[in-house]
Amino acid sequence: MSDRNRRARNARTVEAVMKVVTGACVALVVGAAVLILGKIVISGIPGISLEFLFSKPGMGMRAGGIFPIIVGTLMLVTLTAVLVLPLGIMAGIYLAEYAPKNIVTRIVRLSIANMAGVPSIVYGLFGLAVFVLLMQFGKSLLASALTLTCLTLPVIITSTEEALRQIPSDLRQAALALGATRWRAIYKVILPAAAPGIVTGSILGLSRAAGETAPILVTGAAFFLPRLPDSVFSQYMSLPYHLYVLATQVPNVPPEITWGTAFVLVAGVSIVSMIAGAWRSVQRRKVKW
Amino acid sequence: MTVTPTEKAGRLTGRTTRRRAAEAVIRTLIYTAGLLSIVILLAIAVFLFVEARKSIAEVGLGTMLSGTQWFPTGTPRIFGFLPLIIGSLMVTGVALVVFVPVGIGAAVFISEFSAGWFKEVMKSVIEFMAAVPSVVYGFLGVAVLIPWVKATFGLTSGMTALTGGLVLGVMSLPTVISISEDALHAVPDALRQGSLALGNTRWQTIYKVVVPSASSGIFAGVMLGLGRAIGETMAVLMLTGNAAVIPTNVFESVRTMTGTIAAEMGEVVFGGLHYSVLFSVGLVLFGITFTINLAADLVLERQRKRWRR
Numbered sequence: 001m002s003d004r005n006r007r008a009r010n011a012r013t014v015e016a017v018m019k020v021v022t023g024a025c026v027a028l029v030v031g032a033a034v035l036i037l038g039k040i041v042i043s044g045i046p047g048i049s050l051e052f053l054f055s056k057p058g059m060g061m062r063a064g065g066i067f068p069i070i071v072g073t074l075m076l077v078t079l080t081a082v083l084v085l086p087l088g089i090m091a092g093i094y095l096a097e098y099a100p101k102n103i104v105t106r107i108v109r110l111s112i113a114n115m116a117g118v119p120s121i122v123y124g125l126f127g128l129a130v131f132v133l134l135m136q137f138g139k140s141l142l143a144s145a146l147t148l149t150c151l152t153l154p155v156i157i158t159s160t161e162e163a164l165r166q167i168p169s170d171l172r173q174a175a176l177a178l179g180a181t182r183w184r185a186i187y188k189v190i191l192p193a194a195a196p197g198i199v200t201g202s203i204l205g206l207s208r209a210a211g212e213t214a215p216i217l218v219t220g221a222a223f224f225l226p227r228l229p230d231s232v233f234s235q236y237m238s239l240p241y242h243l244y245v246l247a248t249q250v251p252n253v254p255p256e257i258t259w260g261t262a263f264v265l266v267a268g269v270s271i272v273s274m275i276a277g278a279w280r281s282v283q284r285r286k287v288k289w
Numbered sequence: 290m291t292v293t294p295t296e297k298a299g300r301l302t303g304r305t306t307r308r309r310a311a312e313a314v315i316r317t318l319i320y321t322a323g324l325l326s327i328v329i330l331l332a333i334a335v336f337l338f339v340e341a342r343k344s345i346a347e348v349g350l351g352t353m354l355s356g357t358q359w360f361p362t363g364t365p366r367i368f369g370f371l372p373l374i375i376g377s378l379m380v381t382g383v384a385l386v387v388f389v390p391v392g393i394g395a396a397v398f399i400s401e402f403s404a405g406w407f408k409e410v411m412k413s414v415i416e417f418m419a420a421v422p423s424v425v426y427g428f429l430g431v432a433v434l435i436p437w438v439k440a441t442f443g444l445t446s447g448m449t450a451l452t453g454g455l456v457l458g459v460m461s462l463p464t465v466i467s468i469s470e471d472a473l474h475a476v477p478d479a480l481r482q483g484s485l486a487l488g489n490t491r492w493q494t495i496y497k498v499v500v501p502s503a504s505s506g507i508f509a510g511v512m513l514g515l516g517r518a519i520g521e522t523m524a525v526l527m528l529t530g531n532a533a534v535i536p537t538n539v540f541e542s543v544r545t546m547t548g549t550i551a552a553e554m555g556e557v558v559f560g561g562l563h564y565s566v567l568f569s570v571g572l573v574l575f576g577i578t579f580t581i582n583l584a585a586d587l588v589l590e591r592q593r594k595r596w597r598r
Binding site for chain 2 (some may be wrong): 104
């Protein structure tokens with residue numbers, strides 16, 4: 001009897017200990033996140049001013065602002081969006097609505113999952129070989145955007161498919177029963193219903209693309225080019241590459257410029273994706289099928 | 290103007306025919322887009338190989354893979370990948386030591402010990418960590434971790450495999466936690482209730498029933514974290530010091546495969562031997578991550594089938 005009591009007590013002690021141990025792991029994760037956010041906000045805010053955001057860099061990037069860099073990043077992401085969204089959304093529609101249950105579909109799914117894990121520098125090599133050299137776009141906005149298109153494609157496909165799958169099939173069947181063709185049912189009924197999910201998934205994917213450095217490093221981002229790109233065939237400056245340059249390639253950069261750049265990058269990427277994520281969960285709660 | 294029934298029917302069939310035609314065009318487009326991912330993945334492999342051909346012919350794949358020295362610009366030029374491969378493995382090993390226990394521990398706590406609101410909070414925290422660009426992790430490492438490693442271990446330089454590995458470990462946490470948590474979440478509640486009804490404590494239930502049931506998913510999460518760590522470029526480029534010498538311990542500077550490509554691609558002659566060798570490095574990297582990802586996907590697939598009833 002006492003033996004069983006002791007065993008029960010021991011088991012409870014072990015449980016309490018393990019709760020603390022696993023809780024400590026969570027605390028470490030949260031601590032890391034808070035440290036990252038806190039350090040960037042505290043060190044980054046002093047460098048932020050209207051002048052910093054809207055003027056060109058000067059004195060070998062040791063003074064001035066980051067206006068061409070912000071614009072370059074936005075242009076790159078916009079161009080990527082124009083290229084990747086139609087392809088990704090159509091591929092998502094294929095998987096959710098058209099794909100037969102066969103070996104080809106299985107291979108498509110495996111390829112998408114595998115593409116998501118290909119290192120970004122490998123996409124860079126691919127973009128360099130195909131878009132920069134073979135297609136002769138040169139180091140340019142277009143070559144970088146095409147490279148980022150390949151990199152972002154799996155994210156867009158997966159989130160589109162997931163959004164479409166949450167639409168109940170009653171809607172589809174009602175549309176088909178009214179005489180709509182398959183595409184009209186998708187276009188008029190299913191896509192509008194799935195739009196919030198598709199939009200937020202796309203924003204999340206594109207904000208990741210905005211932070212990528214390695215692929216654009218070899219396909220078009222300029223070390224220093226203090227003017228705005230004038231066509232899709234010109235080089236451009238970009239926030240993540242600029243941060244890399246300031247942090248490791250240029251000596252004696254005033255810290256508020258480097259931290260300010262990091263702040264703008266993180267704020268841009270994470271605020272956009274957090275708003276998108278929050279909006280999605282609100283939408284999910286609002287619409288109950 | 291009056292419309293006769295035949296005209297009306299004619300108009301309707303005209304519209305139906307047009308819609309059918311549009312349907313066929315759109316179906317073709319959608320099928321093409323659907324197959325695009327296979328095409329891109331194949332194209333990556335093909336073009337890496339095409340560009341690597343010159344180096345494979347002139348230096349030889351075996352010589353590159355077994356070479357212990359990396360002097361791409363010396364005379365004679367020596368292209369041995371071992372320093373780079375071992376550098377990548379060492380950094381990834383350090384990352385593994387960080388993200389396996391912390392990641393799985395955190396996933397267990399979030400899935401098994403915490404309330405709904407806390408799960409939502411942690412989802413945001415993990416989303417934030419995944420959203421921070423790798424160059425920012427690299428920069429934070431340069432600003433904070435390099436001086437800390439240097440002072441704590443009394444080294445002449447804080448740019449070591451340890452520094453890069455610690456940052457990589459943190460960067461891989463979101464992947465490991467979210468996939469492991471999904472796997473734990475997918476374990477049917479009936480199993481938990483059965484175990485608790487037999488008198489097990491929550492923890493006994495977790496480590497005897499829940500974790501073993503979710504083990505394949507957790508394994509897949511670790512694999513994907515590993516793939517992410519091996520393929521990560523900017524953070525390791527900024528933090529490991531990039532000395533192309535086979536390291537003997539984690540307090541030495543290392544040069545990884547990814548860092549080598551990123552650092553040297555800007556200085557090579559396009560189409561030259563060095564350029565081609567860097568594509569061979571890319572090919573090796575692609576081969577490693579492809580294998581890891583494929584294995585993880587197959588394991589995840591099997592797990593999904595297991596609980597689908």
